[in-house]
Structures are given as structure tokens and as C-alpha cells.
Amino acid sequence: MTIYEMKTVVVLGGAYAGARTVQVLSKGLPEGWRIVLVDRNTHINHVYVFPRLAILPGHEHKGFIPFSRLLDPTRHQDLCLHASVRSVHSSYVVLDKSFPERGVPTPELRFDYLVYALGSRLPAPLDLWGSSPKSGRASHKDAVVFKPYAGTKQEGISWLKTHQEVIKSSDSILVVGGGALGIQFATDISAIYPYKTITLLHSRHRLLPRFDEKMHTEIMDALLASNIQVILGERLDMQSILFADAIKLNKQGQRVARTLQGREVTADLILLCTGQKPNTHLLSAMDARCVNAHDGLAHVLRTMQLGVILSTSPPTPSNFTSESSTPSPSWSAFTSTSSTSSLLSPEQELENALAQVALAEKNVEIEESLSGLPMSEEDDDVLDSDLDGSDVAELSTPYPNIFVAGDAADAFGAIPAGHTAYYQGEVAARNILRLIQRSEPPLKTEISQDEGVLVTEEEEERLEHYAPGLPAIKISLGLTKSAYQANGVVRTADDGVPDLNAAAIWGYFGYEVEKEEDMYA
Incomplete structure (x- = not known):
């Protein structure tokens, strides 16, 4: 089978949600499938440490991590493309350039499944x-x-x-x-x-x-x-x-x-x-029903599939081409979250009990490096009614092959955060694998030519559902001091380091740091 004949899962955005999506897919995709990761940055922007790096000299290089080791080297068919996204459609995305030498002969990149993990624009x-x-x-x-x-x-x-x-x-x-x-x-x-x-x-x-x-x-x-x-x-x-x-x-x-x-x-x-601001303009251009006009977040089902709130008005045409490029990763509060299938173990908790979640790789180090993700003032202004985690009764999807994970998703009250994105990407990836592994196409119920298709209740029950955990936060109060809340407990610490332990996250993206010079890559 040539690369042109392979079925494709496209992942837009390679930060926290996108990276976890790629990791899970890499371990489960069957023969004949490839992953195409698209990001406009040449390096992963580890935005957790950006505030400190924007003030304290000497550590700037630690916030930019190569993509080169995120993909599984044994899966030669998988690609990482440095490109901007011009538009998103139901079965393809349009990039700002082509890669004919890598099996992408035109800017139009077709997919069987898409994970939209473009986060939000930083303050x-x-x-x-x-x-x-x-x-x-x-x-x-x-x-x-x-x-x-x-x-x-x-x-x-x-x-x-x-x-x-x-x-x-x-x-x-x-x-x-x-x-x-x-x-x-x-x-x-x-x-x-x-x-x-x-x-x-x-x-x-x-x-x-x-x-x-x-x-x-x-x-x-x-x-x-x-x-x-x-x-x-x-x-x-x-x-x-x-x-x-x-x-x-x-x-x-x-x-x-x-x-x-x-x-x-x-x-x-x-x-x-x-x-x-959530980077959802590409989804809105494809179908305005997919994005909440009030806060700009993309509607999602519990399965993390892109959703719409059904109405009598016709959908927005999907032939609009945006001139905006793929957005940068998210920036918000640290939140301890878990999917319904995640199991927690005491030995995987941080010493400060900030994140009682089980990470797949280098749990403690990654938790420490992700725990200080700051939240902006506008995040504080979210209404309490938006945080109750309830489903929207009229929400369903004409796009069962498109998933959204991370800051761009209106994920049932989950605070935008690295760990939130991590688990949303994990749920999205596992559900894609479930759909691929079936011998028959996903069950669909026809609505009308205008409204597209819905995933039936039976179908949703067969896929994994995402449920956010209780919010928690760790906030830096100077070079060494911090305050944090987890499980209703508020504490302070004075054990921080100047670079916020930036090296810890590199291993999560497949790049082991043995010495300072490694982070100049």
C-alpha cells in the first residue's frame, strides 16, 4: 500500500491535547492508517513557562521543544507538517502549502478522522x-x-x-x-x-x-x-x-x-x-452552528466529537477559506481531570497533591511542569451556570469523524488547562480507535439533506465519555513561592526553581533531557 492509499487521521495542533492524541493513536492504529500532525510552529511551545521566561533572562530556549521525537519512529508513514491551516471542511483541511515529497501533493489534505486541538490565542x-x-x-x-x-x-x-x-x-x-x-x-x-x-x-x-x-x-x-x-x-x-x-x-x-x-x-x-480567545474561527467558518457565539468555544459531545445545536436555520456553507493560520497552544488554569476510564494511584500524585491524575509518562515530573498554568482574568468571569458540567439536550453531531480537544472545546465546565487537554485528547484518540476497529461504519440516523447525520444514542454509549474533574490550581508567587488548591485544600510552598522545572516536560514529548545543552535543540 502506498502512502497515497493510506487512510489518515489528521491532528491539528501539537501541544498538550494534540500530543496526547498522537501518542494514543500511535499505539493503536491498525495497518493501513497514518497520522498527519499539522502545526504552524517548528517547535512545541511550552507556554506554562512563558511568563517566567519573558522576565527572567537565561532560560528562553527551554520553552521550545522539538516535534521530532513526538511521533513513533517505527511508524514511518506518520508525518509532522510545519504549515498553517487555511480552512477546515468535513473531510479535508486546506493548508497554506503542499508537501509533495512527503505524500501531500496539494494544500488539500484529506482525512478520515480529524482532531482539532488548536487551543486558544494567548493574552x-x-x-x-x-x-x-x-x-x-x-x-x-x-x-x-x-x-x-x-x-x-x-x-x-x-x-x-x-x-x-x-x-x-x-x-x-x-x-x-x-x-x-x-x-x-x-x-x-x-x-x-x-x-x-x-x-x-x-x-x-x-x-x-x-x-x-x-x-x-x-x-x-x-x-x-x-x-x-x-x-x-x-x-x-x-x-x-x-x-x-x-x-x-x-x-x-x-x-x-x-x-x-x-x-x-x-x-x-x-x-x-x-x-x-478560543481558536475556533476555522470551525465557525465551516459551520457556524458548531461554535458558541457567546464565548467562541466549540460544541462537543461527551465523546469529544464536534457538535451542533440543532435549529431550523440552514447550516453555514463549508467552502469558506480563512486566511488565519493554525493557532498557538492554550493558556489557562491548571485543572486536575480524568476520563471515566482513568484510574488514580497514590504513588502518582504530586508531593503537593495538586494533580491526582495518572500520566502515562514521567508522571510526577510532568505534573510539576504543568501545574502552574496561569488563568486569565476573563476566565474568572465565566458564569457559574457555565460550569455545572451538564449536557446540552439538543446537542448532536453531523460530523462524527471530527473531534475537538483542549481549550477550543466547550467541555462541560472543564477549565482550559494542560491536563484537561491531555485527557480530552486521550478520549478523542481512544474513540477514534474504537470507530476504526469496527467492521462496519458508525451507526448513523439520517435527519435531512440539510441537517446531515446524527450519532445515535446507542452509538454514543459504545464510545468513551469525557467527564471533567474538580478544578485545581497552582500559582507562582515569585521565583520560589507558590500557592495551590487541590481537593478543597489550600496550601503554600517555597520550593520553586527559577526556570519552573522546564526540562521535565521535554520527556513527555519524547525528548529526554540529560544536560542543559540538550534544550537548545
């Missing part, structure tokens, strides 16, 4: 693809567009180094957003540059309101001990910093930011840590 202070490291500076000259990042490791390192210089040269910094990302930025900057004036502005009266109030207390104590000025219950007037006719500078050349309540805060640098 501006960490958005390598969309913002300049200097964009928050008071000087208009510094606000010019930075040289575009094209997805290479060297460009990423350069971006982080530039961000470090911007932080170093700014005497006063306003951090907007009191989610975990904003808190980490504020406390890290204070730990490295204690002489700087740092202000944290948060729209809520409580930090991390989805967690125990003791988390708020511990974090506030750490912020005040670091001489960080904290303003709670006031929201930034975005016009005061984004619109040219409203931007105001004081005599010292500092930007004057204004809250909706009228308070003015001056700063040399403003870091907007106010939320990430």
Missing part, C-alpha cells in the same frame, strides 16, 4: 504571533509592529529576550487582570526587580473567585509583602490606552490609564492579562 503579553513585546510601552515609537514571528525557535527566543528588555527598562508597570497570569507577572517582576513600582488592577473584588477564599487571602498577603499595589473592583477603561485620541501621557512620559470609576494609574508599561 497580549505572551502572544508571540500577534503582538510586539513593546506594545505596552508608553512611547508611541515603541508601539510599532514588531517583526512578525513565523513560528521558529530562534524567533521565539528573540521575542522573549525583547520582552525581558522591555520589563527591565520600565520603572513602573501596570498589570491589568488578576487571574493567575497577571498575578504571576506581578510577583515575578517584583521578585526579580524589587525596586520597580508595580500595580495590579483587577475588575473583581476577589482574586480567583472560582477557588477557595483562602487562595485570595494567601495571594493578597504575597502581593502586599512584595510591595505590589493592588486595586480591586475596578475595570480598566480600554479607550484610555488603545485609542490614539484618548491616550494621555504625563510630564514624565508615562501612560495614564483610567478605570471606568475614574481612577488614574500612571505606568511606563501596561501588561494586558485580560483573557485568551
Whole structure:
């Protein structure tokens, strides 16, 4: 059988959800099947450590991990393509280029199954693809567009180094957003540059309101001990910093930011840590019914198959071509999750009990490296009604061969996180294997020519269902200090390391680190 005759599972996005999907598929796909992993980055972006690397010099290279060892080397038919995605359709995706020498003769890449694991776009202070490291500076000259990042490791390192210089040269910094990302930025900057004036502005009266109030207390104590000025219950007037006719500078050349309540805060640098956006525009262009218009998340069934909320209106045509490329990985709170088939064991728990989940490889080290994924302020604003984990009664799927995992998925109240993505990718992969292993096609019930097909209740019961676990979080409060909540217990620690143990995650992606130089790959 030639590579052109092989059946294909396409995985879009190679970070936490995509990587786990590939690992599970690699061990179970039968002969005649191949995996094609597509990512616009040349290296996996380990975004958990990006806030620290964007401030503390000397560790930038540790956040970019080669894709080269993620795929099973014994499966020669599998491919990893460095490309951007232009559009998604029910049986193929369109890339920005072809790879004829690798069995992809045109930009149109057909699939039998698709896993959409494109995550969400990072907040501006960490958005390598969309913002300049200097964009928050008071000087208009510094606000010019930075040289575009094209997805290479060297460009990423350069971006982080530039961000470090911007932080170093700014005497006063306003951090907007009191989610975990904003808190980490504020406390890290204070730990490295204690002489700087740092202000944290948060729209809520409580930090991390989805967690125990003791988390708020511990974090506030750490912020005040670091001489960080904290303003709670006031929201930034975005016009005061984004619109040219409203931007105001004081005599010292500092930007004057204004809250909706009228308070003015001056700063040399403003870091907007106010939320990430799900990268679901490609799904929305294929079929607008697949994406929640309110929050941008993709509807999914418990099987992680792409879903729609059925209505009387016709579906959106699927021939729209987006000019946007494959998005970067997710950035949000650490969440301990498990699928219904996952078993936990005490020996696999972190010493701090943050993640009581069983990882397949290097459990403790990976848990430690993933445990500090910050949550943005907008994540805190999710309504409690969105977190009850209930199914949507009218949700079903015309696309039983398309799965969504990670930050892009509206996964029954699961907080977007590395471990969340990990288990969603695992469920998606196992269900694909179940469908492939059947001797007959998936059971379908015809609705109409316009509405497509539905997966029957009987079919769904034969596939694995995903169920999120209780949320937990570990948040950095400086170079060594942290606070965390797991299973309703809030504790603090003072055992951190400057690079946040970045090397631990490399093994998860198949790249064992034996010495510091290995992470320059």
C-alpha cells in the first residue's frame, strides 16, 4: 500500500491535547492508517513557562521543544507538517502549502478522522504571533509592529529576550487582570526587580473567585509583602490606552490609564492579562452552528466529537477559506481531570497533591511542569451556570469523524488547562480507535439533506465519555513561592526553581533531557 492509499487521521495542533492524541493513536492504529500532525510552529511551545521566561533572562530556549521525537519512529508513514491551516471542511483541511515529497501533493489534505486541538490565542503579553513585546510601552515609537514571528525557535527566543528588555527598562508597570497570569507577572517582576513600582488592577473584588477564599487571602498577603499595589473592583477603561485620541501621557512620559470609576494609574508599561480567545474561527467558518457565539468555544459531545445545536436555520456553507493560520497552544488554569476510564494511584500524585491524575509518562515530573498554568482574568468571569458540567439536550453531531480537544472545546465546565487537554485528547484518540476497529461504519440516523447525520444514542454509549474533574490550581508567587488548591485544600510552598522545572516536560514529548545543552535543540 502506498502512502497515497493510506487512510489518515489528521491532528491539528501539537501541544498538550494534540500530543496526547498522537501518542494514543500511535499505539493503536491498525495497518493501513497514518497520522498527519499539522502545526504552524517548528517547535512545541511550552507556554506554562512563558511568563517566567519573558522576565527572567537565561532560560528562553527551554520553552521550545522539538516535534521530532513526538511521533513513533517505527511508524514511518506518520508525518509532522510545519504549515498553517487555511480552512477546515468535513473531510479535508486546506493548508497554506503542499508537501509533495512527503505524500501531500496539494494544500488539500484529506482525512478520515480529524482532531482539532488548536487551543486558544494567548493574552497580549505572551502572544508571540500577534503582538510586539513593546506594545505596552508608553512611547508611541515603541508601539510599532514588531517583526512578525513565523513560528521558529530562534524567533521565539528573540521575542522573549525583547520582552525581558522591555520589563527591565520600565520603572513602573501596570498589570491589568488578576487571574493567575497577571498575578504571576506581578510577583515575578517584583521578585526579580524589587525596586520597580508595580500595580495590579483587577475588575473583581476577589482574586480567583472560582477557588477557595483562602487562595485570595494567601495571594493578597504575597502581593502586599512584595510591595505590589493592588486595586480591586475596578475595570480598566480600554479607550484610555488603545485609542490614539484618548491616550494621555504625563510630564514624565508615562501612560495614564483610567478605570471606568475614574481612577488614574500612571505606568511606563501596561501588561494586558485580560483573557485568551478560543481558536475556533476555522470551525465557525465551516459551520457556524458548531461554535458558541457567546464565548467562541466549540460544541462537543461527551465523546469529544464536534457538535451542533440543532435549529431550523440552514447550516453555514463549508467552502469558506480563512486566511488565519493554525493557532498557538492554550493558556489557562491548571485543572486536575480524568476520563471515566482513568484510574488514580497514590504513588502518582504530586508531593503537593495538586494533580491526582495518572500520566502515562514521567508522571510526577510532568505534573510539576504543568501545574502552574496561569488563568486569565476573563476566565474568572465565566458564569457559574457555565460550569455545572451538564449536557446540552439538543446537542448532536453531523460530523462524527471530527473531534475537538483542549481549550477550543466547550467541555462541560472543564477549565482550559494542560491536563484537561491531555485527557480530552486521550478520549478523542481512544474513540477514534474504537470507530476504526469496527467492521462496519458508525451507526448513523439520517435527519435531512440539510441537517446531515446524527450519532445515535446507542452509538454514543459504545464510545468513551469525557467527564471533567474538580478544578485545581497552582500559582507562582515569585521565583520560589507558590500557592495551590487541590481537593478543597489550600496550601503554600517555597520550593520553586527559577526556570519552573522546564526540562521535565521535554520527556513527555519524547525528548529526554540529560544536560542543559540538550534544550537548545
